[in-house]
Amino acid sequence: MASSDQHQSPETTNLQLVLVHRYPRFGNSFLSKLQTRYRVFDPVDESDPSLLPLSGSVRVMLCLGPTPVTSETLDKYPNLECIVGTSAGYDHFDLAECRRRGIRITGAGDSFSEDAADLAVGLLIDVLRRVSAADRFVRAGSWPVKGIFPLGSKVGGKRVGIVGLGSIGSRIGKRLEAFGCSIAYTSKRMKPNVSFPFHSNIHDLAINSDVLILCCALTNETHHIVGKEVLTALGKEGIVINVGRGALIDEEELVQFLKRGEIGGAGLDVYENEPHVPKELFGLDNVVLSPHAAVVTPESFNALEELFTYNLEAFFSNKPLRAQIECE
Amino acid sequence: MASSDQHQSPETTNLQLVLVHRYPRFGNSFLSKLQTRYRVFDPVDESDPSLLPLSGSVRVMLCLGPTPVTSETLDKYPNLECIVGTSAGYDHFDLAECRRRGIRITGAGDSFSEDAADLAVGLLIDVLRRVSAADRFVRAGSWPVKGIFPLGSKVGGKRVGIVGLGSIGSRIGKRLEAFGCSIAYTSKRMKPNVSFPFHSNIHDLAINSDVLILCCALTNETHHIVGKEVLTALGKEGIVINVGRGALIDEEELVQFLKRGEIGGAGLDVYENEPHVPKELFGLDNVVLSPHAAVVTPESFNALEELFTYNLEAFFSNKPLRAQIECE
Structure with a gap:
């Protein structure tokens, strides 16, 4: 049906305005689809300066990836x-x-929880059973020369302490129970309907664990939650897995513990100063290093796209949002 | 109490005779303990030629590792x-x-089943989520240079076909269910009390699977059970995991499929000509190579030692043996 308002194109009149906030390298794959449904204001793409005056009227921001949203960012969009x-x-x-x-x-929300839980378990098996180190050993041609590869350590029976029993942590617990690990956790609060033993602080958890898995949010309270004391409590055979954020660990301290053999091993997906990884770790066989890849599979990106598409629509139609974060 | 039979030492009179059959590199750690309980006849160790005449009287052999026992071996010990x-x-x-x-x-018996199942799952996560490849990427210093690491594929939702649902295969199924995989299997016979769908042959299983995990015994029937046809049925995105025996796969064919990108990836712990691994695999990022290490953790060796110690005692006291193999 022809519009009676012929002098404006439907693309600009009927579509709601969405601000896309992103690093240039993020989100190109999402944008073209988004542009079929919304008028997209993308400051990274300077090809359409006519949109700039819209800063004052934009009400919703799609923030792609961990692009920082500071007080200065917010000042630019007073009606957000x-x-x-x-x-x-x-x-x-x-x-x-x-x-x-x-x-x-x-x-x-939960879009990435399974991926992150899978990688946490993958890193743990890898460190315990020395999978990446074994792969290096074979590729270097060492097997026929050196013979038997050093023993790994069994997954079952390990006491695993999960730091942050949210949607990722609870999935890690479920997976590792199937391997015969015993699970305990620490969290801001004890969780109702959870049978895993709760420790009120990470130090107690570390004392009672062979493995610590970090999958909590990074906040002022959790910054460097794993430092000298917790690593000492975890002990010489202890293993740290981090799929949360780099700054949950005092990285310098962890490197020293690993170098001195005062901890058993580490599986790390995140670092304090990404994409920079402490070079001292590159020579160690008891660490597995992943480039912040816990949450990147096509399946999860599809789930994520579904979620943010839903939330944009919900915003404009005044429906309840999903996966809302408490700004406490 | 002094023995009345003073001219023989208790070590040689009272102890039962056990033949140890092994490659020289195997089992040194077990032998000293064994010698406290048995008179050990160890042809590899030629320091005691006085034992050689015992070949005719030895009734039980402790066979360490996969040391071949052929008809010629058996000819040497007619009373075994x-x-x-x-x-x-x-x-x-x-x-x-x-x-x-x-x-x-x-x-x-089951001594190694958990280790083998753990490694199978570890190899699968590693291939799907590219853990070893990611570790190489980070150690090579590529992250700051190349930026984002290519996407992996999600573990959950994968259709996993288990070839041989014995004590290892059933443990693999239990673990992968916790990741949200759907499990099916093929086996000599359909297993009672198993809810996973059964396929009567590996070709049907491959057609209906994203992943094949080999954990069956190597017999005349299973030799090269995975060849051109099964790999074609598994398809371009398909993944093969082998923790059974190298010759379950036509290795030459697998290498060609991997090189031509006609299969998605492979996680291999065993090879046709160990310790030699096809060099063409060393340059591929979609394979993970482990040096026949599925079953080596100290915990499993302890369980194994308990089992064979029990069986030696049971043999001499005419009690039922554990983990007996059907010689069918």
Whole structure:
């Protein structure tokens, strides 16, 4: 049916405005589809300067990946009401400032939880059973020369302490129970309906664990939650797995513990100063190093796209948002 | 109490005779303990030639690792009644010849099943989520240079076909269910009390699977059970995991499929000509190579030692043996 308002194209009149906030390398694959449904204001793409005056009227931001949203960012968009995020963590948001301005935020919800849990378990098996080290050994042609590869350690029977029993941590627990590990956890609060033993602090958890798996949010309280004391409590055979955020661990301290053999091993997907990984780790056989890849499979990206598409629509039609983050 | 038979030492009179059959590199750690309980006849160790005349009287053999027991081996020990084995596989025994001579054989039973299942799952996560490849990427210093590492594929939702649902295969199924995989299997016979769908042959299983995991025994029937047809049925995105025996796969064919990108990836712990691994695999990022290390953790060796110690005692006291192999 022809519109009676012929002098404006439907592309600009009928479509709602969405601000896309991103690093240039993120999100190109999402944008073209988004542009079929919304008028996309993408400051990274400077090809359409006519959109710039829209800063004052934009009400919703799609924040791709962990692109920082600071108080200065928010100053540019004074009428922002909602940030639709796409990240499992939310340490890139200035939560206090968002709360002050009454801005609602959503995250990736469960979209990435299975991937992150899978990688955490993969890193743990890899460290215990020395899979990556074995692969290096074979590729270097060492098997026919050196013979038997050193023993690994059994997965079953390990006491695994999960730090942060949210949607990722609980999935890690479920998986590792099937391997015969015994699970305990620490978390802000004891969880109802969870049978795993709870420890009120990470130090107690570390003393009672062979393995610590970090999958909690990075906040002021959890910054460097694993340092000298916790590593000492975990002990010489202890293993640390980190699929949370790099700064949960005092990385310098961890490197020293690993170099001195005062801890058994580590499986790391995240680092304090990404993409830089401490070079001292490159020569160690008891660490497995992954480039912040816990949450990148095509299947999860599809789930994520579904979630943020839903949230954008929900925002414009005043329906409840999914996977909303508490700005506490 | 002093023995009345003073001219013989208790070490040689009171202890039962056990033949140890092994490659020189195997089993040194077990031998000293064994010597406290038995008179050990160890042809590899030629320091005591006085034992050689015992070949005719030895009734039980402790066979360490996959040391071959052929008809020629058996000819040397005409009064052998029982072989206490220590291996998860039994393709190194001439089963027909043992049956003909009425020799009973025991294996490793479940001692190694959890380790093998753990490694199978570890290899699968590693191939799907590219863990070893990611570790290489980070150690090579590529992350800051190349940026984002290519996407992996999600574990959950994969259709996993298990070839051989014995003590290893059933443990693999249990673990992968916790990841949200759907499991099916093929086996000599359909298993009672198993809810996983059964396929009567590996070709049907491959057509209906994203992943094939080989954990069956190597026999005449299973030799090269995975060749051109099965790999074609599995398809371009398909993944093969082998923790059974190298010759379950036509290795040359697999290498060609991998090189031509006609299969998605492979996680291999065993090879046709160990310790030699096809060099064409060393340059591929979609394979993970482990040096026949599925069953080596100290915990499993302890369980194994307990089992064969029990079986030696049971043999001499006419009690039922554990983990007996059917020589069919």
